[in-house]
Amino acid sequence: MTDAQTIPTRRIVSLAASAFVVLAAEPLFLLVDTAVVGHLGQIPLAGLGAAGTVMTLLALIGTSLEYGTTGRAARFFGAGRRNAAINEGVQASWLALIIGMLAVVVGELVADPLTRLIVGTDGPVAAAAESWLRIAILGLPGVLLVLAGNGWLRGVQDTRTPVMIVVAANVLSAIMSPILVYPVGLGLEGSAIANVAAQWVGGTLCVLALRRQHVPSRPQWAVMRRQLVVSRDLVLRAAAFQASYITAAGVAGRMGAAQLAAHQIGMQLWNFTALLLDSFAIAAQSLVGASLGSGDAKAARATAWRVSRYGWVAGLVFAGLAAAGWYLIPLVFSSDPGVQHQAHLLWPWLVGMMPVGGVLFALDGVLIGAGDNAFLRTVTLVSAVVGYIPLALCAHFFDWGIGGVWAGLAAFILLRFLGMAWRTSSGRWLIVGETRG
Numbered sequence: 066m067t068d069a070q071t072i073p074t075r076r077i078v079s080l081a082a083s084a085f086v087v088l089a090a091e092p093l094f095l096l097v098d099t100a101v102v103g104h105l106g107q108i109p110l111a112g113l114g115a116a117g118t119v120m121t122l123l124a125l126i127g128t129s130l131e132y133g134t135t136g137r138a139a140r141f142f143g144a145g146r147r148n149a150a151i152n153e154g155v156q157a158s159w160l161a162l163i164i165g166m167l168a169v170v171v172g173e174l175v176a177d178p179l180t181r182l183i184v185g186t187d188g189p190v191a192a193a194a195e196s197w198l199r200i201a202i203l204g205l206p207g208v209l210l211v212l213a214g215n216g217w218l219r220g221v222q223d224t225r226t227p228v229m230i231v232v233a234a235n236v237l238s239a240i241m242s243p244i245l246v247y248p249v250g251l252g253l254e255g256s257a258i259a260n261v262a263a264q265w266v267g268g269t270l271c272v273l274a275l276r277r278q279h280v281p282s283r284p285q286w287a288v289m290r291r292q293l294v295v296s297r298d299l300v301l302r303a304a305a306f307q308a309s310y311i312t313a314a315g316v317a318g319r320m321g322a323a324q325l326a327a328h329q330i331g332m333q334l335w336n337f338t339a340l341l342l343d344s345f346a347i348a349a350q351s352l353v354g355a356s357l358g359s360g361d362a363k364a365a366r367a368t369a370w371r372v373s374r375y376g377w378v379a380g381l382v383f384a385g386l387a388a389a390g391w392y393l394i395p396l397v398f399s400s401d402p403g404v405q406h407q408a409h410l411l412w413p414w415l416v417g418m419m420p421v422g423g424v425l426f427a428l429d430g431v432l433i434g435a436g437d438n439a440f441l442r443t444v445t446l447v448s449a450v451v452g453y454i455p456l457a458l459c460a461h462f463f464d465w466g467i468g469g470v471w472a473g474l475a476a477f478i479l480l481r482f483l484g485m486a487w488r489t490s491s492g493r494w495l496i497v498g499e500t501r502g
Contacts, residue, residue, distance in 0.1 A: 066160075066259055067434075069182045069335045074371075077284070077345075077348050077352065077368070077371065077372065077375070079224055079294075080219075080222065080224060080347065080348035080351055080355050081344040081345050081347065081348040081372075081375070081443050082224075082344070083139050083224035083225070083227060083228055084219070084227075084304045084343070084344040084347035084348060085323045085341060086228045086231070086232065087215060087227045087231045087343035087347075087361060088340040088341055088343055088344055088347070088369065089437055090231040090232055090234075090235040091285065095117070095333055095337070096333055096334070096398075097239050097242065097243075097258050098113070098238075098260075098261070099141050099240050099257070099298075099333050099398055099450065100397055100398050101242050101243050101246050101247075101256065101277065102246065102256050102397045102401065103326075103330075103399045103400075104399075105246070105252060105253065106401075107322045107323065107326055107349055107399075107401055107403075107404065108189050108190055108193055108236075108378070109193050109252065109253045109292070109471040110193075110247035110326045110329060111190045111193070111318070111322045111325045111326045111329065111393040111396075112190050112191075112193025112196070112197060112253060113193075113194070113197060113256065113329065114191075114194075114251065114314065114325055114326065114328065114329030114332070115180055115184050115190065115194035115266065115314060115318065115325070116180060116193075116194040116195070116197040116198040116345055117122075117199065118310060118314045119172070119175075119176070119179045119180060119183065119194075119203075119443040120198060120201055120202065120431040120464055121306040121307065121310070122211065122237040122307045122310075122438065123168045123171070123172050123177075123202065123205060124168070124205060124208050127161060127164065127165070127208060127209035127212040127213070128212060128299075128303055129203075129299035129303050130161065130209070130211060130213055130292065130301045131157075131159060131215055131216040131301070132155050132166075132211060132216065132296075132350065132433045133157075133216070133295040133296040133299055133399050134154065134157040134213060134217050135160075135215075135217075135219045135220045135347075135350045135351065135354065136220075136290065136295070136350060136354050136433055136434050136435070136436045137150075137153050137216045137220070137292070137354075137436075137500075138150040138151075138153040138154065138216065138219075138220025138221060138354075139219070139221075139222075139297060139350065139352075139353075139354025139355045139358060140355070140357060140358035140436075140498070140499050140500060141153065141220070141223045141349050141358065141499055142220055142222065142353050142355055142358065142450070143354060143355030143356060143357065143358025143359040143499070144358040144359060144498075145359075146499065147221060148280055150217065150220050150221050151217060151221065151256070151275070151278045151280050152280055152281075152286070152288065153160060153216075153220065153279060153287070153292070154213065154214065154216065154218070154220075154275055154277060155274075155281070155282055155285075155459065156285055156289045156292060157213035157216055157292060158214065158271070158272065158275060158282065158290060159212055159284045159289060160209075160213070160289050160293070161195055161206065161209035161210045161212065161268075162206055162209070162210065163203045164209055165206030165207070165208070165209040165210070166206055167208075168205045168206075169202055169206065171393050172198070172202040172205065173199060173202060174246060176195050176199050178239070180194040180195045181195075181199060182305075182315065183311060183314050183315050183318055184318045184325075184329050185315065185318045186278065190318070190322060191327070191356055193253055196253060196254060196257075196258065197253050197254065197257045198257075198262075200254055200257035200258060200261060201257040201260045201261060201265055202262030203261050204260055204262075204265060205263035205264070206265075206268060207261075207263075207264030207265040207267055207269075207376060208264045208268070209268075209269075209272050210268030210269075211230070211231070211234070211264070211266070211268055211271055211273060211455070212266040212427050213233075213271070214227070214270075214271025214272075214274060214275070215227050215271075216229065217219065217236070217275075218274070218431030218459070219347055219350060219351050220351060220354065222351050222355070224342055225232060226274050227232055229270075230270040230271055231267060231269065233267075234263045234264070234266045234270065235263055235265065235267075235459075236257045236261060236268035236322040237262060237263055237266055238263030239259075241255075241258070241259035241262060241263075242256050242259035242260075244280055245259055248335030249260075249277065253474060255427055262407065269334040276352070281405050289414060291436035295436070295438065296324020297356070297438075298438035298441065298442035299438050299441065299442070301442045301446065302438070302442045302445040302446070304394065305442075305444065305445045305446045305448075305449040305450075308449060308454065309449045309453040309454055309457070309473075309474075309477060310332070312453070312457050313328070313453070313457045313470050313473065313474065314328060314332075316457050316458065316461040316470055317467060317470055319461060320461075320466065320467065321405070323403035323407050324405075324407050324466075324467050326401070326404045327399075327404050327405075327406075327407030327408040327410075327467060328400060328407075328411070328413065328470065329413045330395060330398045330399065330404070331408060331412075331415055331471065333423055334370050334387070334394070334415060335415055335418070335474075338387070338419060338422070339385050339422060339426060339490060341379075342379055342380055342383065342419075342422055342423045342426045342427075343384070343426045343430070345372040345373075345375050345376045345379065345423075345427045345428075345430065345432060346372070346376070346426045346428075346429050346430025346431075346433070346480075348372060348430070349368060349369065349372045349427060349430035349431045349433075350430045350431075350433050350434035351434065352364075352368050352434070353365045353368055353369065353430075353431050353434035353435055354366075354435070354436075356368065357495070357497050358497075358498070358499050358500070359436060359497065360497045360498070361497070362497055365434075365495060366430075366492065366495060368431070369427075369428070369431040370447060370489075371432065371491055372426050372427040373428055373431075373489075376422070376423035376424050376425075376426060376427035376428070376435065377420060377423050377424045379428075380419045380420035380421070380422055380424065381419075381423070381496025383419045383423075384416050384417070384419035384420050386413075387416045387419065388416045391409065391412050391416075392409075393411075393450055394406035395409065398457055399405075401463070407467050410466060410467050410468050411467050411470070411471040412419050413469060414468065414471035414472060414474065414475050415423065415471070416474055416475070417475065418478050421478055422478055422482075424482065424486075425478060425482040425485060425487075428482075428485040428488075428489050429441070429485060431489060431494070432485065432488065432494055435472050435494040435495070435496065436496075437479040437488070437493075437494040439493070440484075440488055440493075444479060444480075444481055444484035444488070446458045447480070447484070448476075448477050448481045448484070450479035451476075451478035451480060452473060452475045452476035452477045452479075452480045453471070453474060453476060455473070456469065456470075456472050456473030456476055457469070457470050459473075460473065461496065470493065474500065
């Protein structure tokens, strides 16, 4: 890369399209799973929502490892050191296995108190959540292996392998879930078993992809330590997300089963949309990292603003689709009139966040690709402490209802957007070289 013109639009679109499929597969399965479980009734759906929040909390280190690996691998790839980039994937996979096994142990120990904390009672919703979580948590090492695999594959701009792996795993899960839940008669636990199967299949396929690269597979503790240092700020960033989401889920749970079930539907739709919009962020991570690794700051800056424009347009499209589906979409997930009513109350916030989110997620990818993790940590922590968490708590104390909880999420998105736009405009993230230093 010598200038901004050497990154053609078709390359950005190719990376974004690959990321789109990979990112869509997991939340699409979760949406299918939510719909399958939703027709079991309020209690199983609310239990899935509470347990899913805990599962996401336990996997947060893996997401940080994924993004950190993408940035490091992309810089090595841009500098012409492909084997060094792939080695980042090897070491990230070792970390994924180690952290995943530890997370299983911790998760089994805290499953009972955490689910009761979120639900706010020791009743049937808490029991359903704990039952699902104790099975689903066994798939965590597979989840982290897939995240590590996605990290290095994106770094070397492989657009085909991640699609094949994620689609294969999630098609299996989407087939298994309704069969195990209904004809086999396992109910909510059948959904958890389907999750575990998909996660381990995906993790195994990622390990096989690494083996085909014919690079040394032994652990290198020095490289793993550096990856953990890079991931540290991203872990804190992810912790701010999860503290916000757990607070919101806890507030919704204390409002009632209908509110928590509607919140689960809204969050799954938001996460689904956010991950699809994040496809431009994934393209930015890879291209910005490679540009900076090759010493081309001009190409990195040009890519930043181009993917932001694409993200904004995509956000508008999703907002239009969500607005058009205001009445029909909640019907897909629940036949309960109370749940549908609560979903309608949060819907305007869900629609309004999408265009802003499209730009925000693109800029997020730019700064992750540049390794500007300290700023990402700070802006997320501040937005959570100033915006999301206080408004969610106010919704509980002042009886604002589910709309108040979602007003907090909207504030969280807006504050992060303002901070990220300022940072990208400042150019302080433009540090060239095969490592950030």
